[in-house]
Amino acid sequence: MQIIRFLSDGKIHFGQRVDDGSARLIEGDILGDHRVTGQQVKIDKLLAPIVPANILCIGLNYREHAAESGSPIPEHPVLFIKNSAALNNPFDPIELPENSEQVDYEAELAIVIGRTARKVSRADALDYVLGYTCGNDVSARDWQRILPRSGGQWCRAKSFDGFCPLGPWIVTRDELPNPNKLAIRSVLNGQVMQDSNTADMIFDVPTLIESLSSTMTLVAGTVILTGTPPGVGMARKPPVFMKSGDVIRIEIEGIGALENPVK
DSSP states (O other): OOOEEEEEETTTEEEEEEETEEEEEEETTTTTTTTEEEEEOOOSEEEEEESOEEEEESOOOOOHHHHHOOOOSSSOOOOEEEOOEEEOTTTTHHHHOOOOEEEEEEEEEEEEOOBSSOOOOOGGGGGEEEEEEHHHHHHHHHHHHHHHTTTTOOOHHHHTOEEEEEEEEEEEGGGOOOTTSSSEEETTTTTEEEEEEGGBBBBBBHHHHHEEEEEEOBBBTTTTEOOOOOOOGGGGGOOOOTTTTTTTEEEEETTTEEEEOOO
């Protein structure tokens, strides 16, 4: 099932997507008891498919991306966070901040945790997943790697307002039984920049859930961005950073495409 969050006649709804123009309303809590009704309504605007309880992010989780970044292969998942105000909707603009000149794209598979997970085993990890969506871990590289005022922490560089587009919908886990066998790409102005497969993750989805839940409670509604493959703008020669007028598109097999203009 494709779960969308959307505006219709000025109200926010959850629904099961029927097509690009309509959805069947969902009653109840998508993170708890809910049901798909027979009421079909128009989609006026797609929103990020969930407002995350937390946005947890994994760095350097593809071997080739670690190599292009000049970083060693991590022995354990590298965790950072994004501020909740970074959330952005499909098709809404990514606004370039005045105090950064190196804004980069990162295509990522996003896990949506469906029920509270604490000390979960790898074998049981996928039972706690509601589904998956596309994410773009937009990053201000000058803040991440150069500017002292970042405090040496990635989260400042990755938490500017609007730096976490999610969408266009959540595909429930029953439709993607193996999240680590999905083609993943980023396309900037029609040019493929990243082209890989989630099979290349260093730490796969069950391992990430096991690792994170071993030290913290993953409350329902937590979103986990699972890392990005090689091909980011920072690592290109010369570097390619997003500029006003660009359009960035994240494509993941079995999910769809998340597209945002840049201004």
